[in-house]
Every structure is written in structure tokens, then in C-alpha cells.
Amino acid sequence: MAPWAHLALASVFTPLLLASPVPDESESTHSHKRAAEGYDSPPxxxxxxxxxxxxxxxxxxxxxxxxxxxxxxxxxxxxxxxxxxxxxxxxxxxxxxxxxxxxxxxxxxxxxxxxxxxxxxxxxxxxxxxxxxxxxxxxxxxxxxxxxxxxxxxxxxxxxxxxxxxxxxxxxxxxxxxxxxxxxxxxxxxxxxxxxxxxxxxxxxxxxxxEQEMHRMSSIVTKGYSSNIDDxxxxxxxxxxxxxxxxxxxxxxxxxxxxxxxxxxxxxxxxxxxxxxxxxxxxxxxxxxxxxxxxxxxxxxxxxxxxxxxxxAVPLFGxxxxxxxxxxxxxxxxxxxxxxxxxxxxxxxxxxxxxxxxxxxxxxxxxxxQDKEGPLYPGALFSPSGVVNQFVDVTSNHNITARAVAREAITLLKNDMDILPLHSDDSLKVFGTDAGRNPDGLNSCADQGCNKGVLTMGWGSGTARLPYLITPQEAISSIAKNAEFHITDKFPSGVTVSPDDIALVFISADSGENFITVEGNPGDRTKAGLNAWHDGDELVKAAAEKFSNVVVIVHTVGPILMEEWIELKSVKAVVVAHLPGQEAGNSLTDVIFGDYSPSGHMPYTIPRSEDDYPDSVDLISQPFGQIQDTYTEGLYIDYRHFIKANLTPRYAFGHGLSYTTFNFSQPSLSTKTPLDSAYPAARPTKLPTPSYNTSIPDASEVAWSSAKFTRIWRYLYPYLDKPESITATKKYAYPEGYSTEPHEVPRAGGGEGGNPALFETVFSVQLEVRNTGKRTGKAVAQLYVELPSSLGLDTPALQLRQFEKTKELAPGQSETVTLHLTRKDVSVWDVVVQDWKAPVNGEGIKIWVGNSVADLPVLCVVGGKCSVQ
Missing domain, CATH: 3.20.20.300 (Glycoside hydrolase, family 3, N-terminal domain)
Incomplete structure (x- = not known):
């Protein structure tokens, strides 16, 4: 690692930082260690x-x-x-x-x-x-x-x-x-x-x-962690x-x-x-x-x-x-x-x-x-005021899209005895604060920095205020004739249970950005781990002791552990509704009452134990010195790791059930652009770029004396006092490796995203997806690539490379789905040549298509035939 990562030449130090600059990597006095051997960032x-x-x-x-x-x-x-x-x-x-x-x-x-x-x-x-x-x-x-x-x-x-x-x-x-x-x-x-x-x-x-919130930021006294990643x-x-x-x-x-x-x-x-x-x-x-x-x-x-x-380094110092x-x-x-x-x-x-x-x-x-009027520059000690909010409604009919996304994401993990969908006259008992409202009021937590009521999103800068919220409690009560609600995370005593009752148990798991700590979790799930929040596991088990039919509904930011209750006889169904936004209740009832079949699939693996993950993906808490977070697991994260380690997860990546069934048939593989070489065709010639006068401009262009406006304190301006005194005669200690001579153009480049040849379609798989069940629904065809060992590199056994979702298919109806693969999709990165390498003529490539990474009935072998397992 060259000693330039935190170069801050004297010409650009602010007065504040002259005394305490962010340390240069070359300084022997700084406390953090250098990156792990072999993890370099060349100039x-x-x-x-x-x-x-x-x-x-x-x-x-x-x-x-x-x-x-x-x-x-x-x-x-x-x-x-x-x-x-x-x-x-x-x-x-x-x-x-x-x-x-x-x-x-x-x-x-x-x-x-x-x-x-x-x-x-x-x-x-x-x-x-x-x-x-x-x-x-x-x-x-x-x-x-x-x-x-x-x-x-x-x-x-x-x-x-x-x-x-x-x-x-x-x-x-x-x-x-x-x-x-x-x-x-x-x-x-x-x-x-x-x-x-x-x-x-x-x-x-x-x-x-x-990949981690804790210890991410550098300041005048700390250094953000280093993610050490091989090429x-x-x-x-x-x-x-x-x-x-x-x-x-x-x-x-x-x-x-x-x-x-x-x-x-x-x-x-x-x-x-x-x-x-x-x-x-x-x-x-x-x-x-x-x-x-x-x-x-x-x-x-x-x-x-x-x-x-x-x-x-410090805001509002001007x-x-x-x-x-x-x-x-x-x-x-x-x-x-x-x-x-x-x-x-x-x-x-x-x-x-x-x-x-x-x-x-x-x-x-x-x-x-949220006021109509206020200061125009709130960070200034003295600021002019005026109208700052015009309350323009930009929502249009976007609630329809929001509801459709939340609905189509709902992932049915388990549905024993087809307990779902529910009927409007079912006797329902609903448990969990995750079914209801935030008792403190809508948007009462800044940047959604709490987990109260139904979990609609995580917390931090990646949020928005809810214009309204349809809770599961509201949506269920508008449909179910016999619903009883217990909006508590402690199983209440005295609940009357009848043999035909169905318990709906709502649990959640939250996370967010590091500038807010929620229930002891500083963004990352440090305290909660991968368990449900608010003793959700205990709530499920308590319901399972009393009821013969339990449906667990999960709102979560990511994988949660289910082992304490997933195999209990009375836990008949598990629904992961992810983070649904403002249409939380409506999107859920759309599915659990059968207006739509669930068609979501898991975007991550659900493990049986957190110990199933490699140690290198653990959170790292180290308050002093720079954290060296070395990606020793390489390409093997999530399902890639589980397959390599021969571990059967609780639910595989891509898993998702429906109220109906689908059959994949008549697969065919066609070659489009032949893979007649290991590396893509030469990149196109780089076109000339606009040119400018490179002379240093006249200092008067940034003189405060030329500014014709009222200066706002703390507002950042481009102007200088006495800029005419600045000369360009000094020689500066640029970073090691600095040059004004352009590099030879990278062979892997040539267009937006890389060499255009990388994105040529090389193979297309076509198959028929038929609804073989009794309800209307949508299927997802997931395509995974298995690359041959002839490439000479350790490569994950299966890698998702394409997917397509069908339209709504009625019972007996079918749709022909086509999935395209590009050259890049079947390539590995050659660290020596610095380009993408594919098997010549696609020899040895296997293409799998199915419902999840663990359920792939269709196999096409390049140069051979397609079959259905």
C-alpha cells in the first residue's frame, strides 16, 4: 500500500486540520496496522x-x-x-x-x-x-x-x-x-x-x-475499517x-x-x-x-x-x-x-x-x-427566512406500485396442510406488536429509528416518512369476520382457544444506519444477533403450545433464526413479508386471504445456525486502531458458501412457495454469439474527449472583492482573500506513483460497464412454464451457471445469472420464458491478464433452471442436450 491514501497537501488544509491532520499511511506514529499482506491498492x-x-x-x-x-x-x-x-x-x-x-x-x-x-x-x-x-x-x-x-x-x-x-x-x-x-x-x-x-x-x-456499519467512518481521531478484498x-x-x-x-x-x-x-x-x-x-x-x-x-x-x-472534518465550522x-x-x-x-x-x-x-x-x-416557513440556511447562526415547504403532493398513483411490490415480495416458506390461504370467516387470533401501529404515533421516531408497531423499513438515511400506514391489524379486521387482536409481544394469559382457531403470530427483526442505536443495536444487529426482536421466538412457542394451527408472519431486514419453532407440529405456515412500506397490511392480506398467490422468493439464505457462516463474515468491534476486515472467504458468501461447505440451510436462496404448482418443460438451449475465444474481442477505440485551456486562471476570478452578494456565515464559498498572492512556483509532494501520463487503456474496458463484447448474448435458454395447480399464480424461473474446472480456478458450484417472472398464469395456462446469458455471465476474472475469461466454445458449462438454488429441475449442457430432472 503506497503512502498516499490520506495525503492532504498544505495548500488544502483547513485551519482546523493543520494541528490534527488525518494521518498519512506512511506515518510511523499512527495506531492502525497496514492492510493484510497481498491486499494492495496500487496508484x-x-x-x-x-x-x-x-x-x-x-x-x-x-x-x-x-x-x-x-x-x-x-x-x-x-x-x-x-x-x-x-x-x-x-x-x-x-x-x-x-x-x-x-x-x-x-x-x-x-x-x-x-x-x-x-x-x-x-x-x-x-x-x-x-x-x-x-x-x-x-x-x-x-x-x-x-x-x-x-x-x-x-x-x-x-x-x-x-x-x-x-x-x-x-x-x-x-x-x-x-x-x-x-x-x-x-x-x-x-x-x-x-x-x-x-x-x-x-x-x-x-x-x-x-459491509458493516460500526467503525465505518474516518475522522480526525479515528480511521474507518479497511475491507481487504482480492482482485x-x-x-x-x-x-x-x-x-x-x-x-x-x-x-x-x-x-x-x-x-x-x-x-x-x-x-x-x-x-x-x-x-x-x-x-x-x-x-x-x-x-x-x-x-x-x-x-x-x-x-x-x-x-x-x-x-x-x-x-x-467537522461540520458547521465553515x-x-x-x-x-x-x-x-x-x-x-x-x-x-x-x-x-x-x-x-x-x-x-x-x-x-x-x-x-x-x-x-x-x-x-x-x-x-416540516413547517411552511423557516430559515433558508438552518446551519447559519443568522439566516434569512422564507417559505421552505410548499407541500407539493407527488404521490400520484404510486401507492399501487408500492402495494404491488410489497405483495409480490411476500415469500411463503412453509404451508403445511395448505392452511393458507385463510378464509374471511376463519376464527383468527392475532398476536404481536408487529401487527399494529407505533403507539407513539406515525413517524414519531426520527428516520424510523425504532421498532414499534409493524416494521415497514429499517432505520437511518435510507428511509422516508410514511404518508400513511395500513397496518396488518387494520387490513385483517376489514376482511376477517372473527378476528381477535392481542397487540402485545408477551403471550397473554386467559386467551380462549378453540380447536378451529388459527393463531397469526407477527415477529420482526430490525437494523439500520450507525448514527442511530435502537435497543442496543448500533445499526448492525450486534445485540439482537439473528434472532427475532422482542422475544419473538418465545411468542411463537407460546402460541404453538396453545393452538393447533399457527401461522408465523415475519417482517425482517434479513435472515433470522427459526430453529426454536420451525418444526413444531402446530406451526403450519411461515410467511416472510420482508419490509413492506406504507401498504404493509393491504399487501399482506392480498396474499394470506388468497386474492393473490405468493410469488416472492428469498433474496438470501436462512441458516439453521449463525455458526453455519464463515467466521470472516462476523461483525468486527474494535474501538481503537483501524480494523482490517479481510475477505478470506473470497467468492463464498451466502448460498455459495453453504454449497461449498455442504451445509443444508433451513431455507435456500431463491426459495418460495405458491398456492399453486408449476412445471418446467421443453427446455432448449441456443447459441447466439459463439465463444470462439477465451477472452472477448478487442475493445473499441476510445474516442477523443473534450479539450480545454489548461492555463491557471486569473486569481481575480476567486477574489472576495468580486463577489456581489450578502455573505452567509458558515456557507461554503469558492472565494479567497488576496488570491493574487498565490503563486504556482512551489513543488508539491504528490502521492507515490502520481503521473500526468495516461495509462494504457484497460483491455477489459471500452464502454459503459466494460468492453461491449462482454454483454453480447452467448446463450439463450427457452422453456415452458405451466401452472399445474388449481389456483392462479406467478412463477419465477431462476437460472444458475456451473462453470467447468477446466478454467483452472476455484469457482462456486452455482451462480445466479438470470431470472424471469411469468405473468399471472391460470390453472393449466403456460408461458414460454427465455433467459439470456452474456459472455460475462459465463466468465471469471483473470487477475493476470486483467480481463474476463470464458470456456472456449462454452465447453463444460452447465446451465440449471428452477425454483431456487436448491431446486433446479432443468439442466442444459453446452454442446449437449437439455433435460428435466
Missing amino acids: YYPTPPGGWVPDWSEAYSKAHDLVSNMTLAEKVNLTTGTGFFMGPCVGQTGSVPRLGIPNLCLQDSPLGIRNSDHNTAFPPGITVGATFNKDLMYERGVALGEEARGKGVNVLLGPSVGALGRKPRGGRNWEGFGADPTLQALGGAQTVKGMQSTGAIAAIKHYIGN RTLHELYLWPFAEGVRAGVGSLMTAYSDVNSSSCSQSSKLLNGILKDELGFQGFVMTDWLGHYSGVASAIAGLDMSMPGDG DSYWGSELSRSVLNGSVPVDRLNDMVQRIVATWYKYGQDKDYPLPNFSTNT
Whole structure:
């Protein structure tokens, strides 16, 4: 690891940090250990400029015209946030009013507009992943984009595809789509496409290795953990969904707080310049997570484009690593002018690419207050006031989409004696606070930082206020004629039990972001582990002692242990409703009363014991010194691990029952683009990028004396006092390996997401899916690839690579499903050649299709035949 990860040249130190800089990796006095041997982050300079991808050429041409006419102050203004609480949104850039560019509003969250009003609280990513429905993924993305646009949000901070779910107790796994790179990739890409079809810009996050909440952040006294990931694991697991997001045209990307291989994600030249912007051909802009900016010059030359919310190490001190310090760094020559120009043109090109120059609304809400009027800059000691909330209703008919997503995600794990669906005249006894309302009131917990009432989402910045909530209690009571409710987590004494009674027991498990601790859990599930909260296991067992028929309904952020009660004779059914959002009750009753058959499938594995996981995926709590979190399990997380370890989980990845049955038949395999070589065809020639005048601008462009407005204290500006005194004669100690000579283009690159040849369809599997049961329902065909040992690499036995969900099929009805595989889908990452390698002619590849990773009746052998087991 080169000693540059936290370089902060004197030209960009804020006064606060001169005394206590974030330590450089080369210092012998800092307390954390270096990354594990073999986990390096080599330097990669300079930043490849954007503008060489044909689909972006028009946007970059427009951006070039604008950026060429900007002053230094105007350029810096777009790269730096205005500061914490310095505007209506969770973050906003400065503006360029002279050229028609407003402050750009950046706002959470991946499931709706955070801290807003008249918005939809959609089901989060983990619920979307459980639908295995690409159309719904896209439809939800469109609705998110429409609401962002309606509120005047330029950049909606989602989707989240990192954390991938490596750590089962990780706090924010629920924001992503599941513990598989393909499920995450397709969920993320469909969301990006949907969001950006409306003109809103998506921000895919958190890049990369953000798999634990505790100890993630660096500060002037602490150092965020280092995720030590080998090259192949990075490419085949954690980078995979980001690559698909880039391929989908995502406009922005947010870096993680933590390190990868002891290089901070927001200033790792290998991750940003090398992999993201060169190999993956990312054309948008890179932003920090909030207060995840750790240096000035080092981050700029490593490929960072935007600092959010703009503050330095401590918010509301009025200083920044960029802002006026970036102006200084350009004037003194430590940040090259062409790097600044590329930062700005990436931001402006994305603004043009998604049509935000044409009547895009300005923010009409405030993330800081629910009042109509208030301070315009709450972070300032003295702020002008005005109307900050216009209460614009952006919900349209999005409740329909929200309900459909929550409904199609509902996963039936067990249904003995076909106890489900219920009937409206069944005698029901309902137990558990998870069936009811939060007794303190709707949205009474900031950022949903509690687990009271039905669990609709986890907690933290990835949430939204619920505009309303249909609880299971309300929905059940509107249907069932004989329902009795006990909204308590302690089994009540004196409950009368009849032989025909059915007990519905609601339990939950929560998690969230590290800035809130809930019931002793600091984001990650440290105290709760993988058990249900509020003694949920005891509630189920108590009900099972009294009732002959028990249905367990689970709202959860991730896997929970069920061993204490899953095999009890009276526990007839288990329903995982994931995190349903505002339509919690309606979506559930849609399924349990039989209006729809369940069609969700598990987006992660449910184990029999937490000991079944490899030790390396445990949470790490180490308050002093940098945590070295080494990914020694490599490619073997979730179901990949269980298969390799020959462990039978309680419920396999992809498992999900229906009220009907389906049959897969008549499979056929066709070859599209032949795999006539191990490596893809040579990448296309890289097109020229826009060029600019690289002369250092006149210092007067950032002189305070030229500013013609009232200065707001703590607001971050690009201006300097006496900038004319700054010269560019000093030589600066750049990071080891720094160069202004471009790298040879990576052979795996060539387009957005990588070499376009990687995404050519090489095989297609076609099969008939028939409803062989007595009820209408939807089936999911999951395709897994088994790669041959001839590749010479240790590779997981099965890897999800594609899925398709059928339409509603009536009894006896069938649908022909086609699943396409790309070259990349059947490749491994060659760490020596630095390219994707596939078996020539597909020799030895086996393709499995079925209902889950543990139920794959269809087998197609490349070069051979297809069969049904």
C-alpha cells in the first residue's frame, strides 16, 4: 500500500486540520496496522476524462460549451456542497446563475424522498429483490424518479447495491436487493433506468466494500475499517452490480466511508480512476458520502468530483477541503486545471444528459423542518427566512406500485396442510406488536429509528416518512369476520382457544444506519444477533403450545433464526413479508386471504445456525486502531458458501412457495454469439474527449472583492482573500506513483460497464412454464451457471445469472420464458491478464433452471442436450 491514501497537501488544509491532520499511511506514529499482506491498492493516475462514450457525446458537447465559459469560482462552486444544513436538501452544490445552473439538490433516499411530505414510502430494496420481477423493479424506479422530480430533487441518492449482504447482521443490507451480485445488479440497473427515465439523476452507492456499519467512518481521531478484498472477488462479487449500474447509464456514484485495501474509497485512485472511470467507463460524477471527504488535493487527483455536503472534518465550522481551498489549490498548481475541468464537465454533462436544463423544478420542500416557513440556511447562526415547504403532493398513483411490490415480495416458506390461504370467516387470533401501529404515533421516531408497531423499513438515511400506514391489524379486521387482536409481544394469559382457531403470530427483526442505536443495536444487529426482536421466538412457542394451527408472519431486514419453532407440529405456515412500506397490511392480506398467490422468493439464505457462516463474515468491534476486515472467504458468501461447505440451510436462496404448482418443460438451449475465444474481442477505440485551456486562471476570478452578494456565515464559498498572492512556483509532494501520463487503456474496458463484447448474448435458454395447480399464480424461473474446472480456478458450484417472472398464469395456462446469458455471465476474472475469461466454445458449462438454488429441475449442457430432472 503506497503512502498516499490520506495525503492532504498544505495548500488544502483547513485551519482546523493543520494541528490534527488525518494521518498519512506512511506515518510511523499512527495506531492502525497496514492492510493484510497481498491486499494492495496500487496508484492509478491521472483521472481519465469523461466524454468518450458515444451515448454521452451530445451531453459532453453541451457541457464543454458551458464549462469553457465558466470562471474558476463557478467551477469550484459546482464541485463543493454548500455545507451541512445550508439549503433545503440534505446536500446541495453551489450554483452558476450567470449560465443558468441552479444549486443542485441531492436528497435521500433509495425508497422515497426522505424528510419530506406528500411522498410515497416504497418498500426498500430487499423487498424489491424478493419479487424477482424486473418489470416491478423498473416501475418502482420510475415512481421514485417522478417523486424526486416533483420535489425538485436533482439527484436521488439511490439505489444501494453495497452492502451486498456479505455480513448477515450488517445494518444496511435491507437497502440493497439481496445477497447475490446478479440480483443486486439487475435490481439496481432496472431502478436506475426507471429513475432516470424521468430526468432525475440516480446515485448508485456505496462504492465499495461497505459491509458493516460500526467503525465505518474516518475522522480526525479515528480511521474507518479497511475491507481487504482480492482482485477476483472484487470483480466477480462486489463490483458486479456497480458495473451493471454504470452500463445502465447511472449519472452519479457515491463512495463508501471506509477503506478498501487501506485506501479510502473517496480518494482511492485505483478504485476511482482505474476501475470505475477507465475499466468501467463511468461517465457521470463521483461524490463522497456525507462527511466522507478526507483530503483536498489527494481526493481531487484520485478521481473524486463532488464533495458532500462540502464541510471539512467537522461540520458547521465553515471550512472545507475544497471550496475556497480548491480554488487555492488550482491557483498554486497543486490541482491541475484539467482535473478541475473534468470534475465540472462530468457534473454539467450529467445535468444535460438527463434534461435538467429544461424546466426542471427547483426544490419545493425542506429536509430540515416540516413547517411552511423557516430559515433558508438552518446551519447559519443568522439566516434569512422564507417559505421552505410548499407541500407539493407527488404521490400520484404510486401507492399501487408500492402495494404491488410489497405483495409480490411476500415469500411463503412453509404451508403445511395448505392452511393458507385463510378464509374471511376463519376464527383468527392475532398476536404481536408487529401487527399494529407505533403507539407513539406515525413517524414519531426520527428516520424510523425504532421498532414499534409493524416494521415497514429499517432505520437511518435510507428511509422516508410514511404518508400513511395500513397496518396488518387494520387490513385483517376489514376482511376477517372473527378476528381477535392481542397487540402485545408477551403471550397473554386467559386467551380462549378453540380447536378451529388459527393463531397469526407477527415477529420482526430490525437494523439500520450507525448514527442511530435502537435497543442496543448500533445499526448492525450486534445485540439482537439473528434472532427475532422482542422475544419473538418465545411468542411463537407460546402460541404453538396453545393452538393447533399457527401461522408465523415475519417482517425482517434479513435472515433470522427459526430453529426454536420451525418444526413444531402446530406451526403450519411461515410467511416472510420482508419490509413492506406504507401498504404493509393491504399487501399482506392480498396474499394470506388468497386474492393473490405468493410469488416472492428469498433474496438470501436462512441458516439453521449463525455458526453455519464463515467466521470472516462476523461483525468486527474494535474501538481503537483501524480494523482490517479481510475477505478470506473470497467468492463464498451466502448460498455459495453453504454449497461449498455442504451445509443444508433451513431455507435456500431463491426459495418460495405458491398456492399453486408449476412445471418446467421443453427446455432448449441456443447459441447466439459463439465463444470462439477465451477472452472477448478487442475493445473499441476510445474516442477523443473534450479539450480545454489548461492555463491557471486569473486569481481575480476567486477574489472576495468580486463577489456581489450578502455573505452567509458558515456557507461554503469558492472565494479567497488576496488570491493574487498565490503563486504556482512551489513543488508539491504528490502521492507515490502520481503521473500526468495516461495509462494504457484497460483491455477489459471500452464502454459503459466494460468492453461491449462482454454483454453480447452467448446463450439463450427457452422453456415452458405451466401452472399445474388449481389456483392462479406467478412463477419465477431462476437460472444458475456451473462453470467447468477446466478454467483452472476455484469457482462456486452455482451462480445466479438470470431470472424471469411469468405473468399471472391460470390453472393449466403456460408461458414460454427465455433467459439470456452474456459472455460475462459465463466468465471469471483473470487477475493476470486483467480481463474476463470464458470456456472456449462454452465447453463444460452447465446451465440449471428452477425454483431456487436448491431446486433446479432443468439442466442444459453446452454442446449437449437439455433435460428435466
